[in-house]
Amino acid sequence: MKAAAPAKQYWLMKTEPDGFGIADLERVKLEPWTGVRNYMARNYMRQMSVGDGVLFYHSSVDPPGVAGLARVETTGVVDATQFDPESKYYEAKSKREAPLWDCVNVAYVETLPTYVELAALRAEPALAKMMCLRKGMRLSVQPVTAAEYAKIVTMGHKKSRPATATKSKPAPKKR
DNA sequence: GCCAACGTTGGC
DNA sequence: GCCAACGTTGGC
Numbered sequence: 708m709k710a711a712a713p714a715k716q717y718w719l720m721k722t723e724p725d726g727f728g729i730a731d732l733e734r735v736k737l738e739p740w741t742g743v744r745n746y747m748a749r750n751y752m753r754q755m756s757v758g759d760g761v762l763f764y765h766s767s768v769d770p771p772g773v774a775g776l777a778r779v780e781t782t783g784v785v786d787a788t789q790f791d792p793e794s795k796y797y798e799a800k801s802k803r804e805a806p807l808w809d810c811v812n813v814a815y816v817e818t819l820p821t822y823v824e825l826a827a828l829r830a831e832p833a834l835a836k837m838m839c840l841r842k843g844m845r846l847s848v849q850p851v852t853a854a855e856y857a858k859i860v861t862m863g864h865k866k867s868r869p870a871t872a873t874k875s876k877p878a879p880k881k882r
Numbered sequence: 883g884c885c886a887a888c889g890t891t892g893g894c
Numbered sequence: 895g896c897c898a899a900c901g902t903t904g905g906c
Contacts, residue, residue, distance in 0.1 A: 745890095766903085766904060766905085767903080769905095842886085843886065844887090846888095
């Protein structure tokens with residue numbers, strides 16, 4: 708009998724959609740999260756387990772926000788870009804026998820029907836303690852709690868509605 | 883494009 | 895091991 712699986716953990720991973728966004732992840736389905744060159748972010752990736760939930764966050768766009776969901780598919784992936792002199796992530800001091808940078812493979816789960824803007828995260832009291840809302844927080848890989856993750860998934864699944872409802876909404880369709 | 887905040891580097 | 899200088903991130 709297998710040991711009990713570790714409790715599922717949740718993370719937020721930032722990306723610039725101009726480079727690689729949720730639409731790209733949807734297309735390729737699986738992406739090694741290479742190019743992270745920050746030790747704290749790397750260490751968080753080392754703490755990940757297969758199956759962990761990921762909030763896929765779009766940064767450096769207007770507006771920034773959570774665009775989709777992903778899942779940790781493989782852990783302990785050596786970041787190949789560190790050995791590629793052509794890559795902007797090339798790291799001359801990293802040795803093949805002791806790679807400095809490793810990462811995880813991230814699998815596409817879904818694109819949220821409602822894009823959860825940063826402003827919406829800030830406006831939600833239940834998310835007040837989120838790391839990514841802290842001033843100056845620019846870590847590209849961050850832990851989030853199960854409750855925060857669930858809340859954001861709910862927000863992302865909420866039907867978007869008109870900014871101002873001057874008229875009463877039509878009755879919901881019967882199923 | 884600005885700039886605050888932060889991580890990293892390197893001189894000492 | 896301190897800390898100033900520098901580069902980068904990322905919201906605004």
